[in-house]
Amino acid sequence: MANYDAIIIGGGHNGLVCAASLANARKKVLVLEQRRNLGGAAATEEVFPQFLVNTGATDAGLFLPEIIEKFGLVAAGLQVFQSDAAVFAPQPDGTAITLWRDLNRTVSELQTLYPDDAKRFLKFNAKMNKMSQALRPALLRSAPNIDSLNVRELIEWAQPALKIRQLGKKDMMEFLRVLPLSASELLDEWFQSAALKGLLSTIGVTASHLGPRAAGTAFLMLYHYTGRENGGFKSSWFIRGGIGRLAESLAEYARKNGAEIRVASPVDQIFVNDQDEAVGVRLEDGEKLFAKAIISNANPRTTFFDLVGAPYLDPGFVRNVQNIRFRGVTARMNLALKRLPTFTAASGDPKQLSGHIIISPSVDYLERASDAAKYGDFSRQPMLDIVIPTISDPILAPEGKHIMNINMQYAPYQLRSGSWESERESLAETIIQTLAEYAPDLPDAIDQQQLITPLDWERDYGLAEGCGYHGQMALDQLMFMRPVAGWGRHRTPIKNLFLCGAGAHPGGGVTGAPGFNAAKEVLRTLR
Numbered sequence: 001m002a003n004y005d006a007i008i009i010g011g012g013h014n015g016l017v018c019a020a021s022l023a024n025a026r027k028k029v030l031v032l033e034q035r036r037n038l039g040g041a042a043a044t045e046e047v048f049p050q051f052l053v054n055t056g057a058t059d060a061g062l063f064l065p066e067i068i069e070k071f072g073l074v075a076a077g078l079q080v081f082q083s084d085a086a087v088f089a090p091q092p093d094g095t096a097i098t099l100w101r102d103l104n105r106t107v108s109e110l111q112t113l114y115p116d117d118a119k120r121f122l123k124f125n126a127k128m129n130k131m132s133q134a135l136r137p138a139l140l141r142s143a144p145n146i147d148s149l150n151v152r153e154l155i156e157w158a159q160p161a162l163k164i165r166q167l168g169k170k171d172m173m174e175f176l177r178v179l180p181l182s183a184s185e186l187l188d189e190w191f192q193s194a195a196l197k198g199l200l201s202t203i204g205v206t207a208s209h210l211g212p213r214a215a216g217t218a219f220l221m222l223y224h225y226t227g228r229e230n231g232g233f234k235s236s237w238f239i240r241g242g243i244g245r246l247a248e249s250l251a252e253y254a255r256k257n258g259a260e261i262r263v264a265s266p267v268d269q270i271f272v273n274d275q276d277e278a279v280g281v282r283l284e285d286g287e288k289l290f291a292k293a294i295i296s297n298a299n300p301r302t303t304f305f306d307l308v309g310a311p312y313l314d315p316g317f318v319r320n321v322q323n324i325r326f327r328g329v330t331a332r333m334n335l336a337l338k339r340l341p342t343f344t345a346a347s348g349d350p351k352q353l354s355g356h357i358i359i360s361p362s363v364d365y366l367e368r369a370s371d372a373a374k375y376g377d378f379s380r381q382p383m384l385d386i387v388i389p390t391i392s393d394p395i396l397a398p399e400g401k402h403i404m405n406i407n408m409q410y411a412p413y414q415l416r417s418g419s420w421e422s423e424r425e426s427l428a429e430t431i432i433q434t435l436a437e438y439a440p441d442l443p444d445a446i447d448q449q450q451l452i453t454p455l456d457w458e459r460d461y462g463l464a465e466g467c468g469y470h471g472q473m474a475l476d477q478l479m480f481m482r483p484v485a486g487w488g489r490h491r492t493p494i495k496n497l498f499l500c501g502a503g504a505h506p507g508g509g510v511t512g513a514p515g516f517n518a519a520k521e522v523l524r525t526l527r
Contacts, residue, residue: 003280005027007032009267011031012042015295016031017067024071042246045244054334060238062509102231117196136163180475182217183218185213204217278494299502303497325471333432336448345438351391386435390402473507482503482507
């Protein structure tokens with residue numbers, strides 16, 4: 001007999017969105033999170049005493065406003081804000097590009113550095129926003145079943161198709177032309193400056209093993225523009241009190257509507273009966289729980305091989321899951337700082353550093369960084385994506401002190417020689433030395449540090465091969481092919497087993513969309 005209508009494995013933001021949606025529909029829901037705090041790779045943790053650190057995701061610019069509105073999260077106390085600067089990109093020659101929320105200010109500053117590119121920047125930003133908004137409706141519904149479309153799915157996907165058609169013939173053809181391009185090819189059509197192209201191309205390779213010259217990275221650029229507008233540099237807004245407040249707010253809503261949420265409760269098995277139906281779970285401590293629907297927020301590999309077990313699955317499906325490309329290449333360094341470091345190219349106004357700080361001087365630089373990972377080594381001249389959240393949100397650290405979050409690419413999960421245990425110190429030195437070229441006093445400002453390698457992402461956060469996307473977001477791993485072809489609607493070959501994590505459509509990033517869409521599919525089953 002079922003104890004619950006639905007059991008959700010994993011208390012990351014997607015699992016909590018799914019829980020909130022089901023609880024809102026008056027379903028009896030249980031969330032089981034293996035770690036001691038919620039949020040998964042979008043958590044805020046006291047890594048150092050009195051320092052509240054965003055250990056994974058740093059911003060929530062892609063998170064669906066529809067979810068925030070539906071659950072009244074802002075009215076309940078969630079504070080979402082934007083920084084004055086979208087991004088600051090210091091260059092080796094001592095200059096810097098700053099893209100501000102105020103686009104006119106951005107263009108004015110670009111005019112002094114790259115007058116020809118400044119003229120085109122507003123048009124480029126408008127074009128990217130227009131195309132990304134045409135893509136956006138596809139994020140808000142389950143992917144279609146191409147091999148067996150029914151009337152409901154046809155109606156459901158009429159709106160996204162209409163949105164693309166409403167671009168007009170010229171822009172619709174341009175949209176379709178851009179999707180398979182590389183980020184480099186797209187940017188070459190617009191700009192001349194190596195520095196500006198180096199900065200903008202990072203959008204197309206965020207958390208990806210691909211370099212900026214790889215096909216399909218222009219699509220990833222569009223994907224990262226689908227959230228809140230951000231002064232021309234992908235969608236990035238911040239959460240007051242840390243990104244973990246988003247998970248806490250979702251959990252509070254779910255609990256108020258009757259959901260039960262347990263932390264430190266790792267699941268080690270999904271029960272499948274003789275009719276190939278998921279009926280319950282077993283926790284590591286031996287407790288058994290049963291439900292009408294089991295929903296996994298874990299990555300597909302963990303879900304199907306560790307929790308279900310290959311013997312319950314068709315060999316063809318097993319092979320397809322085995323072939324999912326994860327290839328995590330992102331390392332993370334979190335620093336507790338005694339003071340704010342000085343960037344030599346900065347004006348001295350801390351607001352200039354309040355958004356993202358990007359080290360990627362050119363497309364060539366970024367491509368070479370990705371080349372290292374192709375051959376099993378980490379980049380000695382890496383791309384760095386840095387956020388200093390305490391500039392805009394000082395409550396995260398003791399007075400006068402700061403936190404610095406650094407995402408480093410490219411650091412492959414599988415090293416050609418050595419191991420991540422033996423290479424940790426070398427990786428840490430590379431990150432700090434690279435950043436010190438632009439902020440020379442950084443090493444002296446460091447009080448404490450935390451390093452998360454791709455192996456750590458897998459062991460401590462459950463990310464297969466350290467991939468935050470639960471599977472690379474390449475064109476052949478999207479839509480109805482996510483996680484594998486034929487299973488793009490959050491359902492699985494095991495009846496009543498669903499996927500609600502980033503390994504399902506539409507993919508990774510802090511969007512909430514996989515959890516939101518999965519809940520709709522579950523509710524159709526639980527009626």
